Amino acid sequence: MNDAKRTLTSPVVHIGLASRPEDLLAFRTLNEEWITRFFTLEEADRRQLGDPEGQILAPGGRIFVAHLDARTVGCVALRPTGAGEFEVSKMAVSPEWRGLGIGRQLLTYTIEQARALGSSRLILGSSTKLESAVKLYERVGFRHLPAERLPPLAYSRADVFMELNL
Template identity: 35%
Template structure:
């Protein structure tokens, strides 16, 4: 765990921070490659309803009483989850916060009984690909109509 950083569970009071971090994520790279439709924004606009209440989980990274990162675990089906919405504020990047969030979320996936965790991303996001590889994810073929051009899976 990076010095001075703690990983905490999402609470409804964190909604604005979750949305702000994901807005940076969306507008920094997603909108360069994809069109974001209304349905794609729903988990960001209402994470309690669209992630937590559907069997998923959200973690927040806190440093100096400020939320600097987030990561979601979205329940797909049966015991398969998607690691999604991993975002770290630009000023807090390169400090191991993404790694800490990923590790903590994989621990949560195990607690929830996940047998597989998937990640969808794009091949130009080399830092993200390196992080997912370091976390143990391996390349897998894309399923029809999945966004991005890279799918990675981790069997637990």
């Protein structure tokens, strides 16, 4: 880690809708990095990351990206799962920018956007291997619940299930 990064506690990032082809490429790259670091890419990952426009955006979802200067340093998706409900999915922060609050900024922005879309509930599946992510979800208000209270999630790695009522 360089000295300039050490002095940053929470860099100011610009978060908005993925609107450029390079945003969607960053969405794929950032997610493939963390997934292959801890797990293996599953079929649902390949479908969503290979065709985010068709798999996430066309059904009414959103992909948000965090930019620091001209660089995409984070991303997250909102996938519709039913009337008034979205799944928070594919949240990633570039390895060299983790631990500086970018994930929290992304998640807070995503919650605000879900509210603006009229969502009544957010759900997610995560993993006990991703302890810092689970703690972040808890800190912003997500609550644990049994898997059977969620629509089926397509990831075998998911062993933590959470919701946030809006």
